[in-house]
Amino acid sequence: MSLLIVFILTAVISSYAATPKQCFDNTFHFGVGSSALQTEGAWNLSGKGESIWDRYSHDNQDLVFDHTNADVATDSYHKYKDDIRNIKKLGVTFYRFSIAWSRILPTGLIDEINEDGIKHYHAVIDELLKEGIKPMVTMYHWDLPQSLQELGGWTNPIIADYFVDYARVLLQNFGGKVNTWVTFNEPYSFCHDGYGGLYAPGTRSSGRHDYLCGHNVLRAHGMAFRMYEKEFSHLKASVSITLNMSWLEPATTSVDDQAAAERARQFSFGWFGHPILSKDGDYPPAMREAINRNSRIQGFNHSRLPTFTPEEVAMIKKSYHFVGLNHYTTFLVRLILAGICKVSKRSGIIDTKPSYENDVGAILRQSPTWPKTNSSWLKVVPWGFRKALNWIKNTYNNPRLFITENGVSYEAGLQDVKRVNYIEAYLRSVHDAIYKDGCNVFGYTYWSLMDNYEWMRGYSERFGLFEVDYKSSNLTRSARLSAAFYSTVARTKCIPDNFNYNFNNDTNN
Numbered sequence: 001m002s003l004l005i006v007f008i009l010t011a012v013i014s015s016y017a018a019t020p021k022q023c024f025d026n027t028f029h030f031g032v033g034s035s036a037l038q039t040e041g042a043w044n045l046s047g048k049g050e051s052i053w054d055r056y057s058h059d060n061q062d063l064v065f066d067h068t069n070a071d072v073a074t075d076s077y078h079k080y081k082d083d084i085r086n087i088k089k090l091g092v093t094f095y096r097f098s099i100a101w102s103r104i105l106p107t108g109l110i111d112e113i114n115e116d117g118i119k120h121y122h123a124v125i126d127e128l129l130k131e132g133i134k135p136m137v138t139m140y141h142w143d144l145p146q147s148l149q150e151l152g153g154w155t156n157p158i159i160a161d162y163f164v165d166y167a168r169v170l171l172q173n174f175g176g177k178v179n180t181w182v183t184f185n186e187p188y189s190f191c192h193d194g195y196g197g198l199y200a201p202g203t204r205s206s207g208r209h210d211y212l213c214g215h216n217v218l219r220a221h222g223m224a225f226r227m228y229e230k231e232f233s234h235l236k237a238s239v240s241i242t243l244n245m246s247w248l249e250p251a252t253t254s255v256d257d258q259a260a261a262e263r264a265r266q267f268s269f270g271w272f273g274h275p276i277l278s279k280d281g282d283y284p285p286a287m288r289e290a291i292n293r294n295s296r297i298q299g300f301n302h303s304r305l306p307t308f309t310p311e312e313v314a315m316i317k318k319s320y321h322f323v324g325l326n327h328y329t330t331f332l333v334r335l336i337l338a339g340i341c342k343v344s345k346r347s348g349i350i351d352t353k354p355s356y357e358n359d360v361g362a363i364l365r366q367s368p369t370w371p372k373t374n375s376s377w378l379k380v381v382p383w384g385f386r387k388a389l390n391w392i393k394n395t396y397n398n399p400r401l402f403i404t405e406n407g408v409s410y411e412a413g414l415q416d417v418k419r420v421n422y423i424e425a426y427l428r429s430v431h432d433a434i435y436k437d438g439c440n441v442f443g444y445t446y447w448s449l450m451d452n453y454e455w456m457r458g459y460s461e462r463f464g465l466f467e468v469d470y471k472s473s474n475l476t477r478s479a480r481l482s483a484a485f486y487s488t489v490a491r492t493k494c495i496p497d498n499f500n501y502n503f504n505n506d507t508n509n
């Protein structure tokens, strides 16, 4: 009996020793991320204009889960030095954060530049550079100046010109110090959830406003990228866009569900990925066909999906130096023939209401066996990450990818073993995608540096490596166990096999 135990132990130990440690190349970057609205606070200080999230959270308290707003958030507008000290402690090499359009241009337009806003971001960037941390700056992380929303926001084509004006102001002022730029964070989310659903501005026009938004965001991105090439290429910066992709796995092996899953991928990542990354450009054919057909049946004279001119297709195609990817979770996809039905008065046949969901013709759910987190939409499915990376590799000829967000929310508490396990499992999946499958991934960003304002979920969901004590008057930040774990990864570029659960946990304010 005891011999047997010794034998098993030896086998287990030697199998551990035989597994090579998973390490990333020395050139692989590790960092952490955040966004302006979710952290800065100071929503109306020093000349900042109102954004759509300021307006929406003030006017619709009942829609925000804990009835909060981002007026103060983590007060990073004032506490950015503390934040940067924490980033420094992690030993990561870059910080991804966003600039608030309405802090630079309070009305959204360039006739009025807020010098205090410019000064503020210079101070943040200088502090990062002083500490040897590279800034990666997102130009737009959902916080549109409210005055532009009054013109229809992203549904009005003129906004693309205004965005280019804003992007130019950023490059003129910060281009000498920042060499990695992301034009947009997750257009899928702010167009579909924002214009098609309940996120700000909350127009709830699925299958119409969200497509208009996506169209103008693609134009704005392409135009900003070409403006960079023409006016700022001497800076030798990298300009990218961040797209999100949940892995979409067919719910069954049936041909219908396989096709529905691929169509759902084309409608989500492909909506923005195909125009920018594919050889032919323009919208994915599957998306064009479904929306044109449904629009016709529904009695529209024009497709609800707008059309690019050939010049626009060419301008948008290949408008990137690398692609940013946000990935969190996986869904199972099943075909639906008709979602919300009505009988068409014109044709008499069963018809669907105009909506994105009915255009996709698929229904998404998650397996009850997948581990839960503190976000209803986020289940722990590490293998989905590897599949998503491989799908992008195979669909778009292996573009250079930078993971701009990956992370998880759990309940408050510093002993966040579950978050450590999530990061470890997802990183192993990324490692397999790179070293076994040849995916071209060159960086990883944990979301988020610290707990912050989670949009419609207020402060109730916590994604941070650092915990924020919202009850303390100085919004104390404290390192979680996961901060220690991630710090080990960032410093050694290896996923530790035997993680030593110790970290210097002095808090600072």
Ligand code: GBH
Binding pocket: 035, 185, 186, 189, 193, 244, 326, 328, 376, 377, 405, 447, 454, 463
């Ligand atoms: C990212 O979006 C954002 O870029 C980041 O700002 C955010 O903090 C982070 O995720 C964590 O949430 O409420 O069921 O309708 C991730 C994509 C899109 C996922 C909106 C949640 C709403 C799901 N998100 N979605 S639901």
